[in-house]
Amino acid sequence: MPVLARSSVALLALGLAVVFAPDAHALSKRDQAAVDALNQRMQAAETRYRQGLVAIANADPAGRTEVDASLEDMEDVMAACVKQKGCSPTTMLTAYKRLLKQNADVAAGDEVPEDNDDEGPGSVTADVPEAARAAALLSADGQQFVKMVQYNPAVQAGIRRWLTDMRPALIDSFENYQYMRQLMWPQFQRAGLPEALLFGVMAKESNGRVHSTSRAGAAGPMQFMYSTGRRFGLGEDGTGFDTRYDARASAQAAAEYFNERLGQLNRSIELSLAAYNGGEGRAQRVYGSTGGRNFWDESVYNQFPAETRDYVPMVIAAAWLFLHPKEYGLTLPKVDAHPAMLRLSKPSSIYELTICLGNGGTREGFMRALRNLNPRYEADRYLPTGTTLNATTKIVGLYGRYCVQGQRADLAHTLVISDASSAIVRTGPVTPLPSDDAVYEAESAGTGSAGAPAPSAPKARAKPSRPTSYTVKRGETLTAIAQKFQCDTGDLARANKLKAPRYSIKPGQKLKLKGCEG
Incomplete structure (x- = not known):
């Protein structure tokens, strides 16, 4: 259950509990021990919650799990408090509200309380916006x-x-x-x-x-x-x-x-x-x-x-x-977007990752997510082993399962390095047909004195020259063109004044093939 929903239910339940809570007079040792145990559990849950927030501020994906688990612990304690003789739901509710109010103060830029020195300003709602939304229930300012x-x-x-x-x-x-x-x-x-x-x-x-x-x-x-x-x-x-x-x-x-x-x-x-x-x-x-x-x-x-x-x-x-x-009537999709870092175990590109990761329960897979989270990298650029990418916990899990080794990893690599031009089969030397102008000139020259075509001197075959320019076709990228003409992508980009990281080109654009081998 989302934090906001859980907070709403918990606050409502505790509010009712305050009204109907039985008076706590003389308690038996057993009841008093149970109350003390609940108070200790609440304190432990609060501590765990704060530690989870610190972990989130340090980009540790385990922090979110700790935060969710600690909130569930607090709700369990409050539910048990309602049933336990001598336990004060008001005290429990105050602790719960204090925690959320503190988070709201941090989000607003107020100073962090002295007993919470390890939390950075804004860390709560910057990384756990659900907590801020729960705190908004207390401030009644959710419709700014x-x-x-x-x-x-x-x-x-x-x-x-x-x-x-x-x-x-x-x-x-x-x-x-x-x-x-x-x-x-x-x-x-x-x-x-x-x-x-x-x-x-x-x-x-x-x-x-x-x-x-x-x-x-x-x-x-x-x-x-x-x-x-x-x-x-x-x-x-x-x-x-x-x-x-x-x-x-x-x-x-x-x-x-x-x-x-x-x-x-x-x-x-x-x-x-x-x-x-x-x-x-x-x-x-x-x-x-x-x-x-x-x-x-x-x-x-x-x-x-x-x-x-x-x-x-x-x-x-x-x-x-x-x-x-x-x-x-608008149902917005649920997106598993918990942040995590992905370290490449072998060279790969965002294109290759997109293929081997699969859809993973999403509509369109993870290409857009990887591109948005890693704007410095072009989708077809090969990244070396050890490169760290911004990703999600789900992407990291799918990467380990499908992209490091195995049939899907091999298939993704094969698809990415495939070259469409290699599909063209050459069966022997090609003799170019004469141009229309050459045919016209030969016909206009007539024949020799004996009626036979005039002999022509043999010509030496010219060595093919390397192209100096290339016109971009639809669907081509600069990296693909560089591979086609055996150029360095960076050199090709600089020769044509294309800015990294996008190297934006368009169909019909003429590129200088500087430094290419042909």
Whole structure:
């Protein structure tokens, strides 16, 4: 059962128990010993819970198991307390609420209590967002986004679109986000921004595809333009990688961007979204010239381009569905996205891993998850033994079972290294046919004096020259072209000024084959 659901049930049960708990007068030694044992179990469960949070903060996948198990221990203790004479459900409930409240304080950036020095700021909800959601039951502030936006017919029209022709994109966005949530959500949470806003923007901008790039040059899951990204710390990191494609970095930049806009635009999410899509300069001018009216005022709304007028309600609609899926009959998929590190036991590529891992109970397998979690690596790039990839506990388990050795591992390797050009069979030397121009010239020259064709001097066979350029065909990658012409992929990329790690090429593009053997 999810932490949030368990917390709700436990709090309700304990609340009722407080009302109907029997008075604890003189207790027998047996009852007192049982009460003491329950108190000790509760303290041990709290300690185990905190230790689990520390493990999660240190990227130890076992931490999540410890957290879940300790919460179950606490609930068992509280259930036993209700039945045990002399046990105070109020005391148990206070301990439970104190733990959740402490987590909420850490999430909000408050100082960590002295008896909890080993926990880092933000570690609780950054890595265990379910705990923060449970704590939200105590603060009654789980609808922050709903309070900040207007629900109107334009938003309803957006919801209709997401639930009809755009439903597959919404589902894909949700699945992709679940794998990246532990990287992105803490950045918004620390900035005091609602998670729904993060999801809505990401769904509309990229559907959660980290390597998405627009024709205008916007890049990454949050689609930052180059110049805007530079202002908020994104761009080339010195290794050739553009950090706009990094989920954590782009979420942090987006959080900073929205807080800057919200501070200038009267805390209006709609106007901040309009700035994100249509330009902050335009949004600021419109806001100033209309006396600070909201986005839906006609004098404001009509000053934004059609794309922005569509963008704002679509983001809000996606965010609304993220918060209220059941109301609209929307069943969002369960994604096993517990983070874990995968260390390669042999050279492999993301393509090869995708094949040998199989679907693993998912709709589309793990290629998108591996690509999103490891944006620095191209899917067809072979990674050496010992390379560490960001993955999930499920991927790590499937890797050990199917990708290290065995029939599926061998099959995946065979498929990945297959070369389509090797299917062409050559049976002997090829004599090229004369061109149409050569045939025409021979016919026009006529015959010799005896009516026979004039003899021609034999020509030496020219040594075939190595090609100096190549036109990209549909479906080809730079790595495949490099293999075809025996080039180094990096040299080929530099000769054609292609940026790592994407090495983006398109059909019809002409490449210089510098340094290739032909």
